Amino acid sequence: MKLLDIGVLSERSGVPPSTLRYYEEVGLIVSLGRHGLRRQYGPEALTQLALISLGKTAGFSLDEIRGVFGRDGAAELPRAALHARADKLEVQIRRLITLRDALRHVAECPAESHMECPKFRRLLRVASHTRSQRRPGAGFRADRG
């Protein structure tokens, strides 16, 4: 059973050691032991980090991610709850597609003002109907690989 030193895990996952320690502190991952002072992780930690990364992209808080996937990276919620999450994701995916289309459109549309373009106005109508959601203080960071 080959364990990964925190430095190795950090390098392989792209997640800084400080973040790995933080994730462990909040119970998202577990270290299996120490080599001297240094934390040693099992190979499954890489999988967990991939899952965490995906969840963050989706805008889930670390709390929610921990709620959905247990320490071993397996789902802990009942089917219905998992499908509910997937449904919410689907809504978000549609909103992202709307925005992508809006961006592509304004990049190409020759109309004087975008507001005069029926296609753009239609996109925005969709946007305002698919109401946005917020939850207090859920930090999300994207960018910086």
Added chain:
Amino acid sequence: MKLLDIGVLSERSGVPPSTLRYYEEVGLIVSLGRHGLRRQYGPEALTQLALISLGKTAGFSLDEIRGVFGRDGAAELPRAALHARADKLEVQIRRLITLRDALRHVAECPAESHMECPKFRRLLRVASHTRSQRRPGAGFRADRG
């Protein structure tokens, strides 16, 4: 030209007055005047807020949103930059689809452990290859309509 009292705009957009004032402070929207003390907004503010909401769903910071869409809700960036944004969005959309599929899968898969399921492992491989991105301190809130 009918103006919207901040209270009306707040109600119609679902965005709290404190947030509208904040958006105005950071230059995302503009009020056209006052009725007594109360800010009055033009109807285009609703469009701007829809755009802001979409941008936030996509994980853009308010700074980035302001950068892409000017005060009038029209794009301010050159075509190439807009397409680049759209490309990044597309990557994110694919990650979200991966996560959605993973969730649906674990909800249905009868395998003893998900790690033993080839389909799940394949999903995770995709997840770890499509590397996640982060940018320092870009708060994002989802949920709470």
Added chain:
DNA sequence: GCTTGACCTCAAGTTGACTTGAAGTGGCAC
């Protein structure tokens, strides 16, 4: 055996996006 360097702990700081609280203002209904 001593240096080196990457780790350790713990507290405090940072960031973006808001919200909250105190103290004040002004249009509108009565």
Added chain:
DNA sequence: GTGCCACTTCAAGTCAACTTGAGGTCAAGC
């Protein structure tokens, strides 16, 4: 003309998710 109440300003607080800094430890290589 007076009370109400939703607004106003401004400073300070909050929250998640990390990062940073000070001071310390320890396995490995020389």
